[in-house]
Amino acid sequence: xxxxxxxxxxxxxxxxxxxxxxxxxxxxxxxxxxxxxxxxxxxxxxxxxxxxxxxxxxxxxxxxxxxxxxxxxxxxxxxxxxxxxxxxxxxxxxxxxxxxxxxxxxxxxxxxxxxxxxxxxxxxxxxxxxxxxxxxxxxxxxxxxxxxxxxxxxxxxxxxxxxxxxxxxxxxxxxxxxxxxxxxxxxxxxxxxxxxxxxxxxxxxxxxxxxxxxxxxxxxxxxxxxxxxxxxxxxxxxxxxxxxxxxxxxxxxxxxxxxxxxxxxxxxxxxxxxxxxxxxxxxxxxxxxxxxxxxxxxxxxxxxxxxxxxxxxxxxxxxxxxxxxxxxxxxxxxxxxxxxxxxxxxxxxxxxxxxxxxxxxxxxxxxxxxxxxxxxxxxxxxxxxxxxxxxxxxxxxxxxxxxxxxxxxxxxxxxxxxxxxxxxxxxxxxxxxxx
Amino acid sequence: xxxxxxxxxxxxxxxxxxxxxxxxxxxxxxxxxxxxxxxxxxxxxxxxxxxxxxxxxxxxxxxxxxxxxxxxxxxxxxxxxxxxxxxxxxxxxxxxxxxxxxxxxxxxxxxxxxxxxxxxxxxxxxxxxxxxxxxxxxxxxxx
Numbered sequence: 336x337x338x339x340x341x342x343x344x345x346x347x348x349x350x351x352x353x354x355x356x357x358x359x360x361x362x363x364x365x366x367x368x369x370x371x372x373x374x375x376x377x378x379x380x381x382x383x384x385x386x387x388x389x390x391x392x393x394x395x396x397x398x399x400x401x402x403x404x405x406x407x408x409x410x411x412x413x414x415x416x417x418x419x420x421x422x423x424x425x426x427x428x429x430x431x432x433x434x435x436x437x438x439x440x441x442x443x444x445x446x447x448x449x450x451x452x453x454x455x456x457x458x459x460x461x462x463x464x465x466x467x468x469x470x471x472x473x474x475x476x477x478x479x480x481x482x483x484x485x486x487x488x489x490x491x492x493x494x495x496x497x498x499x500x501x502x503x504x505x506x507x508x509x510x511x512x513x514x515x516x517x518x519x520x521x522x523x524x525x526x527x528x529x530x531x532x533x534x535x536x537x538x539x540x541x542x543x544x545x546x547x548x549x550x551x552x553x554x555x556x557x558x559x560x561x562x563x564x565x566x567x568x569x570x571x572x573x574x575x576x577x578x579x580x581x582x583x584x585x586x587x588x589x590x591x592x593x594x595x596x597x598x599x600x601x602x603x604x605x606x607x608x609x610x611x612x613x614x615x616x617x618x619x620x621x622x623x624x625x626x627x628x629x630x631x632x633x634x635x636x637x638x639x640x641x642x643x644x645x646x647x648x649x650x651x652x653x654x655x656x657x658x659x660x661x662x663x664x665x666x667x668x669x670x671x672x673x674x675x676x677x678x679x680x681x682x683x684x685x686x687x688x689x690x691x692x693x694x695x696x697x698x699x700x701x702x703x704x705x706x707x708x709x710x711x712x713x714x715x716x717x718x719x720x721x722x723x724x725x726x727x728x729x730x731x732x733x734x735x736x737x738x739x740x741x742x743x744x745x746x747x748x749x750x751x752x753x754x755x756x757x758x759x760x761x762x763x764x765x766x767x768x769x770x
Numbered sequence: 771x772x773x774x775x776x777x778x779x780x781x782x783x784x785x786x787x788x789x790x791x792x793x794x795x796x797x798x799x800x801x802x803x804x805x806x807x808x809x810x811x812x813x814x815x816x817x818x819x820x821x822x823x824x825x826x827x828x829x830x831x832x833x834x835x836x837x838x839x840x841x842x843x844x845x846x847x848x849x850x851x852x853x854x855x856x857x858x859x860x861x862x863x864x865x866x867x868x869x870x871x872x873x874x875x876x877x878x879x880x881x882x883x884x885x886x887x888x889x890x891x892x893x894x895x896x897x898x899x900x901x902x903x904x905x906x907x908x909x910x911x912x913x
Binding site: 711713716718719720723745746747 | 814886
């Protein structure tokens, strides 16, 4: 079933005409209301009136995550603060979080897009949707919640954590749709087995999983173990939150991007030029309808491909292939975005020095784990065990507090961390080696 | 009356301890006493050696993180209650022992205990006042 039949199946020529109209109005809005964009347009020598076709998009300036940090917290708002009804923020060290604002219409549009997403995943108002994304500044929980209510489904605002209780309520309330990160679904599954509950015997039939990269192998594993359809949902808080793109249950072959609200292009991350049709590159999104904090050509850093051929579900929205990687060094640990530079600044704040460190990402069971290895130099060395353990605990606690992610901190000998070409290798990703 | 101890950070993996003894052997340094404290991930090796300056340089050249700490070497008569008498004294004086390790003299009927105190100077004062024999560093290194 299709939630917004008219829009989601709009012929592409009409869709593109709508996109152009919205893009032109967006350019006028940001040029008039956001100093950052007025400057960027002026520097690029372009006026909002110069945008005559969608092909002119390539002349518009990019927006990067750093631009959002530079204008922390509200510097990119395009409306008076009184019109902002909601704030979300992504993790960051003190003062450097990425903040996103929403007007009432933005929140409504988001709810509609999430409702479309649930319906694309096969859900309807007859379903019971168990939302196990974290509620709070993270967009996952509230985003899914408003969408589930907009759909008219029975919504269980479970949030993250308390795994045993989640399992009990999943069973007792008879949830038919589960919404969380794919790795957490497996944690729930295993906790259920330990309590003698088999997901296959529950009414659960669909999982809407996102906020972290996963593979088709993992999907098959989940579907087979739990006896459900596992649907990939795409989103990022800078753009909106979950629901920017959603797979349809009919094809399960790439997330349909909500193109009436988002203008999507794929560029070569190095030359920053658009790639040819269907070629892989970095996904760049322009928010066509966002009022509070519209973004022009936001560089998602996600590497993917766009497919515009007709889909058997009937939707005309382009599909993005599973994210194949990142064009920066961001890690996603259980749905939390982590940049090595954030860990570095925490280490700096913890002991006031710049120790050599390395981040090791492993997959233990179904969870991605992050361990931070810190070289012990003479400044931090102590001849007492408790001195070094205190240091380990302090680093671990600070990372948890600032980034909201649990890490294992390990002290290692100097030069214990591999250096390549004299430069320390900051990330050691062993996820694909220890399955 | 203090003695110098060197401490070395070791990852808990095979061959690390052997590497330390190799470096010391090649530098011609004797180990007088040692203690190893360990956790599941790392250990701290504490050593009293014949030449701590030389040992430190050699170990650092081989990439080890080395610290130096002031410890107190106390002679304890090798009979029941010998150590207890000293600990009672320290306890009543409000001095805490961070860690300690012992070795036995080869030619004399006494043991030597290496103490790491939270307040080293006070501990020394207390021990001396009560006529407990402290072995000075110079003598300790060449025992």
